[in-house]
Amino acid sequence: MTSLTGKKIIVVGGSSGIGFGVAAAALEHGAEVVIVGRSEDKLKAAEERLGAGRVTAIPADMANEADVARLFDAVGAFDHLVATAGTPPPNFPIGETDMDFVRGFVDGKLIGSVMLAKHAVRKLNKGGSMIFTSGINKDRPPVPGGAVVATVAGSFTYFARALALELAPTRVNIVSPGWVDTEMWDEIVGEAKTGYFEQMGGRIPAGRIARPADIAPAYLYLMQNEFMTGETVHIDGGQRLV
Numbered sequence: 410m411t412s413l414t415g416k417k418i419i420v421v422g423g424s425s426g427i428g429f430g431v432a433a434a435a436l437e438h439g440a441e442v443v444i445v446g447r448s449e450d451k452l453k454a455a456e457e458r459l460g461a462g463r464v465t466a467i468p469a470d471m472a473n474e475a476d477v478a479r480l481f482d483a484v485g486a487f488d489h490l491v492a493t494a495g496t497p498p499p500n501f502p503i504g505e506t507d508m509d510f511v512r513g514f515v516d517g518k519l520i521g522s523v524m525l526a527k528h529a530v531r532k533l534n535k536g537g538s539m540i541f542t543s544g545i546n547k548d549r550p551p552v553p554g555g556a557v558v559a560t561v562a563g564s565f566t567y568f569a570r571a572l573a574l575e576l577a578p579t580r581v582n583i584v585s586p587g588w589v590d591t592e593m594w595d596e597i598v599g600e601a602k603t604g605y606f607e608q609m610g611g612r613i614p615a616g617r618i619a620r621p622a623d624i625a626p627a628y629l630y631l632m633q634n635e636f637m638t639g640e641t642v643h644i645d646g647g648q649r650l651v
């Protein structure tokens with residue numbers, strides 16, 4: 410395992426939720442952290458929560474190639490890319506699919522990840538890695554309405570396997586979380602979140618829904634373990650078992 414002390418880590422999605430948890434944990438391990446998101450207000454709030462002056466915040470939309478290119482030019486050489494960014498998935502029954510919504514979702518999550526990889530390779534230091542985020546929806550798709558999110562999340566496993574071969578010895582991995590208590594849930598279900606979490610928390614072996622701090626160590630492990638590549642790490646409290 411290599412140390413993260415002094416390593417430069419970019420967290421795309423670091424202003425909220427899982428990405429914020431990764432940024433906080435990487436700082437605790439002595440890394441230099443850059444957080445990225447679209448909203449400058451969210452970035453500013455995250456910077457304050459992480460401790461003024463401890464991180465660099467760069468506004469960028471990973472669905473916009475000019476933004477992505479500018480991001481990596483601004484950061485320069487770095488060691489690990491973590492992408493947790495994402496927006497609430499489409500949840501329409503297939504016959505009622507809103508195609509503009511689907512295209513926006515796929516652009517932000519999948520095409521955006523391809524663009525991050527495309528531009529990251531120019532600046533990634535030897536010994537570095539990329540980590541993208543999929544999720545439980547590929548294994549336990551919501552019914553009805555889960556087809557698109559399951560397809561997108563599932564594709565990341567194969568993205569990492571192919572890219573790990575192409576970019577070797579640079580490592581490429583995926584983290585696949587189960588439900589995590591983040592701001593995204595407030596957006597999707599609002600106040601009903603507590604009820605959803607109590608119900609699912611009571612069903613899964615871990616006995617509760619994850620917090621971002623439960624998930625962050627999976628990203629840190631993948632950054633630090635030089636023998637992990639082309640892999641999808643599931644961290645879901647046993648949610649795939651129920």
Ligand SMILES: NC(=O)c1ccc[n+]([C@@H]2O[C@H](COP(=O)([O-])OP(=O)(O)OC[C@H]3O[C@@H](n4cnc5c(N)ncnc54)[C@H](OP(=O)(O)O)[C@@H]3O)[C@@H](O)[C@H]2O)c1
Nearest residue numbers: 422424425426427446447448471494495544588589591593
């Ligand atoms: N929470 C869960 O239960 C769960 C479970 C499994 C998988 N996941 C997946 O994990 C990922 C992170 O989820 P989360 O719960 O941490 O969400 P979150 O709390 O809403 O955070 C999402 C982050 O991504 C950023 N972002 C969104 N679109 C972006 C874009 N186009 N370019 C740059 N930044 C962007 C957001 O900032 P801006 O809005 O300012 O851009 C924010 O920082 C998602 O892909 C989600 O599907 C989540």
